[in-house]
Structure formats: C-alpha cells, structure tokens
Amino acid sequence: MQVGAPTIELNDGHRFPELGLGTYGLNGDEGTAAVGAAISSGYRLLDTALNYGNEDAVGRAVREAEVDREDLVVTSKLPGRHHGYDEAHRSIDETLGNLGLDRVDLYLIHWPNPSVGKFVDTWKAFVDLRDSGKVRSIGVSNFTPEHLKAIIDATGVAPAVNQVELHPYFPQAELRKVHAEYGIVTESWSPLAKQSELLTEQPVLDAAAAHGVTPGQVVLRWHVQLGAVPVPKSGDPQRQRENLDVFGFELSDDEVRAISGLERGRLWDGDPDTHEEM
Numbered sequence: 001m002q003v004g005a006p007t008i009e010l011n012d013g014h015r016f017p018e019l020g021l022g023t024y025g026l027n028g029d030e031g032t033a034a035v036g037a038a039i040s041s042g043y044r045l046l047d048t049a050l051n052y053g054n055e056d057a058v059g060r061a062v063r064e065a066e067v068d069r070e071d072l073v074v075t076s077k078l079p080g081r082h083h084g085y086d087e088a089h090r091s092i093d094e095t096l097g098n099l100g101l102d103r104v105d106l107y108l109i110h111w112p113n114p115s116v117g118k119f120v121d122t123w124k125a126f127v128d129l130r131d132s133g134k135v136r137s138i139g140v141s142n143f144t145p146e147h148l149k150a151i152i153d154a155t156g157v158a159p160a161v162n163q164v165e166l167h168p169y170f171p172q173a174e175l176r177k178v179h180a181e182y183g184i185v186t187e188s189w190s191p192l193a194k195q196s197e198l199l200t201e202q203p204v205l206d207a208a209a210a211h212g213v214t215p216g217q218v219v220l221r222w223h224v225q226l227g228a229v230p231v232p233k234s235g236d237p238q239r240q241r242e243n244l245d246v247f248g249f250e251l252s253d254d255e256v257r258a259i260s261g262l263e264r265g266r267l268w269d270g271d272p273d274t275h276e277e278m
C-alpha cells in the first residue's frame, strides 16, 4: 500500500502532497484522534480553517504526531470577516494561537467576498505574511479567474493554490486552464461530492470493477489524473487509508472522460461572485 502521497512543487518552490485530509467536522478530542490516525496512516497535508472551529484539535494532532513537523503541511484559511490588510495580520496570529504552532504552511483567503471589496488588500497582507515567517505558502480559495487577475495585477504575485469546489459533477475545466497559465495548483474541496450519489454512478462503478478498487478511490484517482489535489474528509481510519491509497493504479483516458462526463454543475450555492462567508 502506498504510504503517503507523492508531492508536487508549488510556484514558490515548496513541496506539496498530491492528496490531503479535509477536516471540516472533525472537532474536539474525536477530531484530534481522527487527524492523528490520518497522520499515522501517511497523510501529510491537513486542511482546516478558522471558521471550522477545529484549529485547536488539528494543531494538537500535529504536535502529538510521531512525524517531524517539517514533514507536515498544515493549511488554514482566513475568514471573510477578517478581510483587510491590518485585519489579516491579526487573524493569522489568532489562527497560530488556536493551532499552537509557529507557522501555517499554506494560508488561504477562504472566500473572496467581492461585495466587501477588500480581497486585494488582504492579498497584499498575505504577500507580506509570506516574508514574515508565520506563513510558508500563500493561496486563495473560491477565487474566479477575475478575482485571480485582480490580485496578480495588483501585486505581481500569483497564489500557490486555489482551493475550489471540484468533483466529477463539477470538473472546472476552464478554471483549471487558467490555473495552469498562472502556475497555480488546483485543490479540490468536497472532492467526493459529499453524501451525493456520485459513488454509485455507473462510470465510477465500472472503473472500480475494472481496477479492483473502491468507487471512492476511483474518484480520488480521477482528481489526481486531472492534476488537482483532493482533500477528502473522513473521520474513519479505514476510509482514510482507502482514500490515500490511490497512487498504485491508473485510469484510462476513456475512464477519465466518462467520469468527467458526469458534469452537471455546482452541487451547492457556492458561486464566489454571489456566495459570501464571513
């Protein structure tokens, strides 16, 4: 079984695992145990956010892990209510305090909140934070090509990552092309299209049977072969191990095309031009 995920290089030169653990809903002692189990199984990328209310649980798992801190990539996200240059400098200190760590490895602007009009100022703060040592890599989440152009035109600095809703119902081909032009890594949130019927769709079942793997593994392998980094959430150690074990087989081009053919659009109301989270 593959132990850990291979890594890719971000546009800032840092290495980044090709698959990570989503932690939304993993809170308290149970959350710490679930994240700790994932680290023990080989996960090296952990995805949290100030708004998840679990940075304390995730940070405790990181501190207690029998894995060198340098080998772990901890992602957190700045909430919409902390947009602004000075506010962002305060927000990272709140996140670091919650985590109990002295560095966030990837810091993301959680949502652009365009009506607030401060995501460019926030990005300017992120560029300074990257030079402060508190943050290793900087990125964004839920940004459209227009939002990306605005922050790159203003600072000359492209995000290392844009974390967006991405799964076979919503493959985001056009956005992934824009990311490739800017050298931005695409990260997939809700990569399993949580609690939908995705894992029972015929192209997924057919590929699972052909490769002797589970439907979840087929979907996560699909992300990897698109060049996207999925962060599936699971609180179950067996499903965590299953989700990580997707680097020992390869889908055919026809299988990838058939799975991408399930496209039908966003599953939730997460259009970044209108959906805002504070």
Ligand SMILES: NC(=O)C1=CN([C@@H]2O[C@H](COP(=O)(O)OP(=O)(O)OC[C@H]3O[C@@H](n4cnc5c(N)ncnc54)[C@H](OP(=O)(O)O)[C@@H]3O)[C@@H](O)[C@H]2O)C=CC1
Pocket (backbone or CB within 6 Å): 021, 022, 023, 024, 025, 047, 048, 110, 141, 142, 163, 164, 188, 189, 190, 191, 192, 193, 194, 195, 199, 216, 217, 231, 232, 233, 234, 235, 236, 239, 240, 242, 243
């Ligand atoms: N930046 C953003 O705006 C957003 C970021 N995110 C991030 O993305 C992460 C993942 O997205 P999320 O919305 O949690 O949903 P996912 O698409 O990762 O699905 C998670 C659900 O699928 C179940 N599951 C996990 N593995 C399997 C499997 N192999 N087979 C069957 N079921 C499985 C989990 O149950 P169980 O735990 O019991 O295994 C859970 O109910 C979040 O945790 C968060 O970190 C999510 C939404 C928005």
Ligand SMILES: O=C(O)C(=O)[C@@H](O)[C@H](O)C(=O)CO
Pocket (backbone or CB within 6 Å): 024, 049, 277
């Ligand atoms: O999970 C996240 O990062 C979010 O932005 C959430 O608010 C998301 O929209 C959600 O509802 C949980 O999946």
